[in-house]
Amino acid sequence: MERIFDAEFALGHMNYWLFVILMMTGLYIVVARGNLLKKIVGLNLFQVAVFMLYISMGKIAGGTAPILIDNPDQLYSNPLPHVLILTAIVVGVATTSLGLALIVRINETYGTIEEDEVLEIDHQMYAAEVAEMNKNKPVKTDAA
Amino acid sequence: MELTVTLLLFFALVGTAVAIALVRNLFAVVMLSGVTSLLSALLFIVMDAVDVAFTEAAVGAGISSVLMLGTIALTARHEKAPKRISLVPLAVVSLTGMVLIYGTLDMPNFGAKDSPVQTHVGPDYLQRTPEEIKVPNIVTAVLASFRSWDTLGEVTVVFTAGLGVILLLSGLGRRRRRGRGPS
Amino acid sequence: MEHHLILRVVTKILVGPILLYGLYVQFHGDFGPGGGFQAGVIFAVAFMLYGIVFSLRELRKLVPDWIVHQLIAIGLLLYTCTGLVTLFLGGNFLDYNVLWSVAYKGQHYGIIAVELGVGITVFAVMLAIYYAFAGRPPQLDDKDW
CATH class of the missing domain: 1.10.287.3510 (Helix Hairpins)
Structure with missing residues (x-):
């Protein structure tokens, strides 16, 4: 050192x-x-x-x-x-x-x-999708 | 003398890099990255890599600045200030840097004639080019003849990247945008 | 950039020499610094300068998209075909010695062909990327979609 x-x-x-x-x-x-x-x-x-x-x-x-040039050394x-x-x-x-x-x-x-804003929007979209699914198939999601 | 110039340019390069990390205006960031390219082109000349310097000056200072300015025009001009300052990245980066510097302690001095890099393949190319290819510029001889398979691969990568950009931006017909979340 | 008289005049003067310099770098790469990669970029820069100062529409009239897109592939094909020719002449893939009766002359011709292929592909890719970025409307209106 x-x-x-x-x-x-x-x-x-x-x-x-x-x-x-x-x-x-x-x-x-x-x-x-x-x-x-x-x-x-x-x-x-x-x-x-x-x-x-x-x-x-x-x-x-x-x-x-x-x-390369002519000088060999x-x-x-x-x-x-x-x-x-x-x-x-x-x-x-x-x-x-x-x-x-x-x-x-x-x-x-x-x-x-901005990375965090993109992630935020992604989470919101995912949450909206899950809510949509729960509305359409309440029985199946409850069982899960 | 040579070493002094190299180190001076290197310090300027590191200074520019630190400035890039601190500045929030994206236009300034792009201009500073152009300065970085120019400084590194100068460094390449000092370290005898004229072909590389040529490429860096044309590509880095020219084309990448134009492309980044185009991106700014299409997106945003300012970086958002962070909500909180985290020390974790700084700690990780310092640790990695220290490990890397520890790794350099075994390396030969800058410009040493007898380092492993200089004793195997390089002298072979220097010796065989005047005998077999008779082209003065050894870099071209190695690029296009000795290692032409390598270059074929590089050209294919450039080809593929160009294809990707065309598909992403020019598009073959306009695609519909999917529903955007509440913002 | 309609109203920038000085820029327009200087561009008109500069584009020609830049193209000439690109050709010099391309074909003088064996003897001095240069080669296909640099020449392709310099050649593309001349067209970009024209596109920035005059409009992209003018440039697209001069070099339409389909030519650029085909040039991307033509350069790579030229490179690969050089390899195939040497293969059919009895050598290894990209072994230029067989291209001519004197081995080192074969090397020279092979290097020129391969560098030309590299130059064409790099030029076309850079121009295509510029078209892709500059051809997009700056602020997208929702009604346009």
Whole structure:
């Protein structure tokens, strides 16, 4: 544990810790905020944190972007994380838009995009349905 | 120097994220998430991932902002203030964060040449691309040739997500809305 | 946006270069940063800009929905068919060496075909998503349903 106070160790790991803070901010928004759009933004932050972890692991000190040049001694950063994250970003925006489309539909049905209000309306609808059922089949529900 | 710039940009990124958590105006939230994308694109450039930076700048700062603004136009502009402030999420998040930070203690330093990430598959691609494919941009070579199965899967996911959005919003014929509860 | 004269003029000037840049990114992806994913997004952005500044109706006249919907599938099919062609030429699925007598040239052609497929699908999906969001009336009136 005392390694944390070593300057070289701390500087070398600082961006992993910052990425953890970023990821936890995203997680906090997803868990604690009721607004559905904000939850999507929180998920995006979480995603950006994962991207950062991958890209920072691929970085080599003194390396350059993995586009070949004539100098044979040139050091290149690891191209594999770049490929994985590049596709993940585009897939991420496609799935984000799917989530946004769901939010738009939820707003059209419930008239709100706050989680607790949606739940409230759901409970009321369920209660109304149960009352309706009790009115139609009083004998069966009483037996149950 | 490189590390200083990286850490500076990283601090700015975390600051923006915290601001997103605190702001209630959804328009500001969307704009701040655009700022996040731009900052992360800069970070990607500093960490040598030019292709990724390119994608993030085009997709994150461009298209996702447009889509989120479109959603705001269709729904609401303000977030409702919470009735009570619960400490449970904060506790859960802090605990998870501490566990994750404990996990990073075994990781090699940022930029280390001899970490496990740098010693297996990556150098193999770097060595084989000039011999077998002769394309200068290794990221393209890995994306479209070495790992083209992977990319086929990703394109299929994009295809499916697009299909889902079309079905949810454009709709094939209008659907009737079901009875809405009293509100 | 009828009354924003500056926006309209600037858009007219910008759309062409953006499309050209998208093509550059698409076909120069082997040599510099870029490729199908980025090019598709940039290409879609040019159309979105046109749709935002002029109206969505104008854009839909230019690129109707059915073209966009078919392009989504065409891109994926182009990708898969490249794999099938290599399969029929005696190689593995998506093994581009068999596409040409010189192996590395086959790789180049295969990469170009596959990136084109990726670009077309990403472009069409982004445009379709934009159509879906922008095509919805902002405040839905109950009588409309």
